[in-house]
Structure formats: structure tokens, C-alpha cells
Amino acid sequence: MRVLVFFDLPVTTSENRRAYVHFRKFLLKNGFLMLQESVYCKLALNSTAVNAIVENIHKNKPEEGVIQLLTVTEKQYAKMDIIIGELKSEVLDSDERLVIL
Numbered sequence: 001m002r003v004l005v006f007f008d009l010p011v012t013t014s015e016n017r018r019a020y021v022h023f024r025k026f027l028l029k030n031g032f033l034m035l036q037e038s039v040y041c042k043l044a045l046n047s048t049a050v051n052a053i054v055e056n057i058h059k060n061k062p063e064e065g066v067i068q069l070l071t072v073t074e075k076q077y078a079k080m081d082i083i084i085g086e087l088k089s090e091v092l093d094s095d096e097r098l099v100i101l
Contacts, residue, residue, distance in 0.1 A: 001046070001073055001074065002044065002073075003041070003044055003050055003070070004040070004071075004072065005039070005041070007065060007067040007068070008066045009062055010065055019064070020062065020065075023061070026060045027040045030053075030056065031043075041077075044071075054069055
């Protein structure tokens, strides 16, 4: 099973930013992997482990913001369709502006 955590936390004040950083570090320290900026995922062996993960997130939630949890089976997770757009690079691959001294 996988536990997906989606969150939208305010970062308007310094206190909000501290809470955001603290929550993100909590997720990483507890074995979550970042899928997107506010989407994290963790593998769980069974429903007992899922319940412990959910309870731990409830205990460490920030005061403000929205956190959503979704539990899916490994089979459902494997069916995730990943679509990647065109990657843009800031590196120039041409010698048009090459200056020879």
C-alpha cells in the first residue's frame, strides 16, 4: 500500500514558513518521498502501518493549511500515468555568441 499526502500550507508569514518547513522535514525524516512540490508518498506494508502513518501525520500537522491523505494499493499506484512535458534548459547549446580573443 502507499500513502499519498497532498498539502497546501500558507507561507505568507515567517511563522507560516517555519511551520511549512517543519512539516516538510517531518515527512522526509519519516520516509516520505517527494512526487511533486506538495505531494509526498510513502510505502506501507499493511493497513496497520497505514493507520500509524495517518495518526503520526495528525499529530504533526501545522496549525493552518489543508492536508489530504489518500491510501492506494500497490497495483493502483503502479497504474499511475506519468506525463512529462518538454524540458526547457537555460544552457545555450550553440556557438552563435562565441567570442574568440
